[in-house]
Amino acid sequence: xxxxxxxxxxxxxxCLVKVVLFCGGYGMRMREGTPGDVPKPMALxxxxxxxxxxxxxxxxxxxxxxxxxxxxxxxxIKDFFLNYEETTSNDFVLRNGExxxxxxxxxxxxxxxxxxxxxxxxxxxxxRVRDHLDGDEMFLANYADVLTDAPLPEIIERFEKSDAxxxxxxxxxxxxxxxxxxxxxxxVDGITPVSDMxxxxxxxxxxxxxxxxxxxxxxxxxxxxGCGELAKRGRMLAYPYRGYWRPTDTVKERVxxxxxxxxxxxxxxxxxxx
Numbered sequence: 001x002x003x004x005x006x007x008x009x010x011x012x013x014x015c016l017v018k019v020v021l022f023c024g025g026y027g028m029r030m031r032e033g034t035p036g037d038v039p040k041p042m043a044l045x046x047x048x049x050x051x052x053x054x055x056x057x058x059x060x061x062x063x064x065x066x067x068x069x070x071x072x073x074x075x076x077i078k079d080f081f082l083n084y085e086e087t088t089s090n091d092f093v094l095r096n097g098e099x100x101x102x103x104x105x106x107x108x109x110x111x112x113x114x115x116x117x118x119x120x121x122x123x124x125x126x127x128r129v130r131d132h133l134d135g136d137e138m139f140l141a142n143y144a145d146v147l148t149d150a151p152l153p154e155i156i157e158r159f160e161k162s163d164a165x166x167x168x169x170x171x172x173x174x175x176x177x178x179x180x181x182x183x184x185x186x187x188v189d190g191i192t193p194v195s196d197m198x199x200x201x202x203x204x205x206x207x208x209x210x211x212x213x214x215x216x217x218x219x220x221x222x223x224x225x226g227c228g229e230l231a232k233r234g235r236m237l238a239y240p241y242r243g244y245w246r247p248t249d250t251v252k253e254r255v256x257x258x259x260x261x262x263x264x265x266x267x268x269x270x271x272x273x274x
Contacts, residue, residue: 015156016065018133019058021144022122023051024071039073041144042080043254046261047088049080050248051144053268056105060271061152063140064109067132069116069125078113081106123220130213141206141222147257147268148205149244156207164237165211165230168223169203171245200238203245211235244268 023041041051055066070077084106086092091102112132116125126141133139138160150169159167173194183189202223215229216222230236244267248254260266 015138015160016062017156018065018067018136018139019055019063020067020069020126020129020133020139020141021051021054022069022125022142023077023144024069024074024116024118024120024125026072037073038076039071040248042073042076043145043248045147045248045254045257046266050147050254051077052080052105053147054142054144055109056271057148057268058140058142058152059106059109063152066109067112067114067129069129070113071116071118071120071125074113074115081111081113121219121221123216123222123225124218126222126226127213127216127218127220133210135210138207138209141208143204145248146204147244147246147248148203148241149267149270150203150205150239150241152205155205155239158239159207159237162237163235165209165233165235166227167207167237167239168227169205169239169241169245170200171203171241173197173199173201174245174247200240203241204247205239 021041023039025040041054042049044050045053051068058064058066068077086101086104086106087099089105093100093102112129114129114132116128120128122143140156148169155167155169175194177194179192179194179197180188181190181192206222212222212226212230216226220226227236246253246257246268248257266272
């Protein structure tokens with residue numbers, strides 16, 4: 001059977017690699033926006049959870065081998081995929097009581113569900129799935145709660161051509177507060193929106209080499225320990241991106257994404273634009 005409708009063919013020359021998704025945190029800033037023990041990546045945007053949107057982004061470029069680092073509320077993520085309803089987001093024909101799908105989302109995906117601990121920091125979660133990477137020289141990683149339309153093949157190609165041990169997409173800060181410059185006697189010399197400042201923040205999209213494991217101690221952090229040490233050694237690459245990028249750290253941000261989806265404003269849904 002050929003490649004299912006709905007999944008884009010890899011671009012010529014693309015290197016298809018595994019994708020590690022960190023989806024075991026508590027997401028405390030979104031607790032009031034998700035019922036019970038539902039982890040943040042399972043918060044809905046449209047009819048599907050955040051993690052699905054992130055995975056569809058990677059699958060659009062052919063990266064369909066996923067490793068899920070589970071922790072808090074893991075059963076919600078497992079149940080979603082074990083009881084996946086293709087008809088929610090795909091056209092189908094109902095004939096003689098049988099469903100005939102006209103397209104599929106996840107039929108060619110490989111998803112490894114790995115318990116990485118309830119309270120483990122991101123770096124430790126990554127350490128605990130290292131064996132599932134099969135020694136692959138390069139792999140992708142993501143927090144499973146940030147949406148973008150960034151050109152993934154270009155990000156990977158730029159990293160492949162470098163000698164870096166890791167790459168991090170960096171974006172301008174999205175916060176709405178203002179930076180105030182103070183002069184003498186407490187007088188204000190200037191007021192600048194933080195988004196206009198020459199600052200970059202972690203965008204949550206990583207390309208990593210096995211080298212990163214050399215710098216993450218037990219119960220360590222991916223960014224502070226792994227990427228921080230690589231940066232000190234001149235082996236940390238940044239991919240600055242000023243295009244569409246939306247976090248979901250708060251209920252307000254998640255609701256805004258859901259409302260945008262309802263209005264048809266979905267720049268990250270590249271698989272529908274192909």
